[in-house]
Amino acid sequence: MIDAKRRILLKGSLAAGAVGVAVGAGLLAPRTVLAAWPQAAFDAKDVGSALKALLGIDAGEASGDITIKAPDIAENGAVVPVTVESTLPGVKTIIIVAEGNQTPLIASFNLGAAAIPSVSTRIKMGKTANVQALVQTADKTFTASKEVKVTIGGCGG
Amino acid sequence: MAGNIKIRAKAQGGETSVKALMTHPMETGLRKDKKTGEIVPAHFITEVTCKWKDEVVLTALWSGGVSQNPYLAYKFKGGAAGDPIELTWLDNKGGTETAIEKIE
Numbered sequence: 001m002i003d004a005k006r007r008i009l010l011k012g013s014l015a016a017g018a019v020g021v022a023v024g025a026g027l028l029a030p031r032t033v034l035a036a037w038p039q040a041a042f043d044a045k046d047v048g049s050a051l052k053a054l055l056g057i058d059a060g061e062a063s064g065d066i067t068i069k070a071p072d073i074a075e076n077g078a079v080v081p082v083t084v085e086s087t088l089p090g091v092k093t094i095i096i097v098a099e100g101n102q103t104p105l106i107a108s109f110n111l112g113a114a115a116i117p118s119v120s121t122r123i124k125m126g127k128t129a130n131v132q133a134l135v136q137t138a139d140k141t142f143t144a145s146k147e148v149k150v151t152i153g154g155c156g157g
Numbered sequence: 158m159a160g161n162i163k164i165r166a167k168a169q170g171g172e173t174s175v176k177a178l179m180t181h182p183m184e185t186g187l188r189k190d191k192k193t194g195e196i197v198p199a200h201f202i203t204e205v206t207c208k209w210k211d212e213v214v215l216t217a218l219w220s221g222g223v224s225q226n227p228y229l230a231y232k233f234k235g236g237a238a239g240d241p242i243e244l245t246w247l248d249n250k251g252g253t254e255t256a257i258e259k260i261e
Contacts, residue, residue: 037203042220079224098222102187106222112214112233116172119215120230124185124222 042105047097047132050105054095060134060143063088068133068146074125077150083120084133086142091117093136099145100129125150162256166242173236173260175207177229177244185221200250202227208243209236236260 044050048058069083084094094109094117106123117135125131125148132145166175179202186199201221207214207229214233229244236242238260245255 037218042218081228083230101222103185103220103222106220108218109231110216110218112212112216114209114212114233114235115214116232116234118232119217120228121217122224122228124224 038108041108043103044105045103047099047104050097050103051095051134054105054108055134055136055141057141060141063135063142063144066133066135066142066144068131068144069120070131070146070148072147073149073151075151077125077127077152079122080125080131080148080150081120081122082131083118084135086117086135088117088135088137088142090137091135092138093134094119095134095136096121096123097132097134098123098125098129099132100125100127102126162244162246162254164242164244164256164258166236166258166260168236168238168240168260172232172234173209173240173242174232175230175242177207179205179227179229179244179246179254181225181227181246181248183221183223183225183227187221200248202246202248204247205229206245207231208245209233210240 038054041050041054044053052058065087067085070080074080082096084096091111096106097104098106107121109119111117128149130145130147132143134141134143161180163178166173181202182200184197184200188197190197199221202219205217215231217229240260241257242260243257245253247253
């Protein structure tokens, strides 16, 4: 039952946003909301299939208008600060991928009308790898990446 | 679920920047307990909704790849001192927490 719902919700790219609004309005219980979370994309073991599951395409177009701020060398892979900014117009989504991780897709940020394309968070990195940022505008997906050397991996094990 | 959310929002030059810290273990479900050798079950925030007054400014979908006690910073156009900033997270076990803070 839940599975069937998830499939339906995944089909509409607007679904996630709509459900977010519904939760804010107190219309849906948290359990229902989980259905909007792109499980297949987050479970994917390589970058291509994660992006395919999330966006329907497996790579973006390289762009110089995306800035990734991350350390060149991260001493602790469990906490790697990453900031993604873009000067591209009409940014709808910002996606962060750690290419070397067991499940590379880290986060997807859906920007509302007022949001400025600039998000920061801290991520885990299992090993030295590229951090890839994808920026989705109204009709295209752009990408940029930056290598981060990891001294101690942060994915346990 | 015990914990709290710290939010700091500042309005300057027509933009508001928000910084938030959440308290959460963010277990990926891939890590093994060093003592027992058993896999630690996944327990992480899946969705964060950030609102300015009644408008959703940002929705973040996360995996367990976000660090423990997650940090999130974002910016938006508009906002004035005293406006409410609301942040709600949901995790994969159905846990949730909400905090509201005024813009400085």
